[in-house]
Amino acid sequence: MNTNLHAHMEQTLVRLRESVRATAPILVDFLRDEVEKTGFHDVVFGLSGGIDSALVAYLAVEAFGAERVHPVIMPYRLSSAASLRDAQAITSDLGLKADLVEITPQIDAYFSRDPSASLLRRGNKMARERMSILFDHAAVYRALVLGTSNKTELLLGYGTQFGDLGSAVNALGDLYKSQVRALAEQLGVPAAILHKAPSADLWEEQTDEKELGFTYDEADVLLHHWVDRWLTRAEIEALGFAPELVEGVMRRVRLNHYKRVPPVIAKLSSRTIGIDFLYPRDWGM
Template identity: 35%
Template sequence: MDFSQITEVIVNFIKNEIEARKAESVVIGISGGIDSAVLAYLAVMALGKKRVLGLLMPDKDVTPLSDITDGLQVCNLLGIGYKKAEVNSPKQGFNKILERSENRVIEGNLVARIRMCILYYYAAMNSGLVLGSSNKTELFLGYFTKYGDGAADLLPLGDLYKTEIIGLGKYLEIPNAILDKKSSARLWTNQITEVELGLPFSQLDVVVDKLLDLQKNKVYNQISDYKSDFPGIDLQSVQRIQKLIVANQHKLSFPPLCKLPKGI
């Protein structure tokens, strides 16, 4: 891939969208991971460091110290302003008024939505927009919280697979500690993306890309006939990824609107 050209396209996208929407700044959730680091680098290239605000939103029960350290390093290397807003107090507040759930996904999604509220609060304070760091792999697998980390005004990385973002991160000279870190949404302790999804990103991206291609050509339900397109990957894993894509399509569309007939 031509990462120089990709950088130019994304930088111009951010610059043009911010200008068209007459926003003064952007806000980015800085997690200490590769996606938000790459996004922050590109945002500074597009707008300058004074128009980019980083928000570190750790959960003391879950977030490792290394994530905070790496996130701060990104902010300091870029020279952007940043704020640290721990999510524990609002999480505890919600837990006082809500019926508790033993389902860690429900609990984790609550944290993701708390972070979304914090991002939009500071975006409004700074006449800015929220830049989301979701990548193509996560978007099409539905590996994000609806109205949580999936909520954003712009998705500059949304057409790049995870492996492509890692390559772009190397091109941008992101610190090795971030490049080498295992991807995690950090919604609960020891959550690792590749473990949850059942395949390494090197295989996930191949599967998702081929499935989207098959879907486009209307042969999506005949996956068993295309086993040769997934060398070294068992068919059961491919079918599981296919089900994820189908089940989570609703996350990529606006809620259906009930249209009333004229003259009713």
């Protein structure tokens, strides 16, 4: 990376991190408001031991108090022991009672009929299994499912449709990864979680950045310029970003847009869901 780009990245990341200084109370109010106006009082979410779900745990406890917050820890046999330990550090720090649901039996049973299944298929299946468990727990606790996907992941499409992308309310969806980290630090998320390499933990030795082929810092700065500041590709490249990186990130955002919208419906009638049947989500709440 050239020196100019390096300095520019640092500067932008500092600004992104500082911008969240006053955000926590708004997110806490947002969670309380959007959950309680539906008539629900409790929330459930998957606690992986990673930074995103850790931040959700701290925000949720502030919004609802520990008794109304129900994290579910759902390890697979290949999940790292550190993840479980980190998840437990969060629950003990916040006084949360977590449910531990191993997903190994059902995942292994399913793939026993197709042992050659790829890592991608396995990872997606696990994500959807966890989603299904969370929504079942939501019925148990009469709770809403909180999402844990941040803006970087949502834009890059680095998540499983109807898996970890499935939730009712998402407090992190407008925060880049670097902002999640800054906010998590501010709210007292344990240092071990703040500083470890982000990983979907779907298989051993997996890290997000290895799989994506670029760093979250690069993605955050690039996406911030493109999405929030409306810079053109040429303007972004002029900052020193390699054209292949710019193309790679933009391509991911474009190709994965389908994950961010409801399924497309063929318009036949005069009023079609998703097209001109226009009601706010908070309709009737």
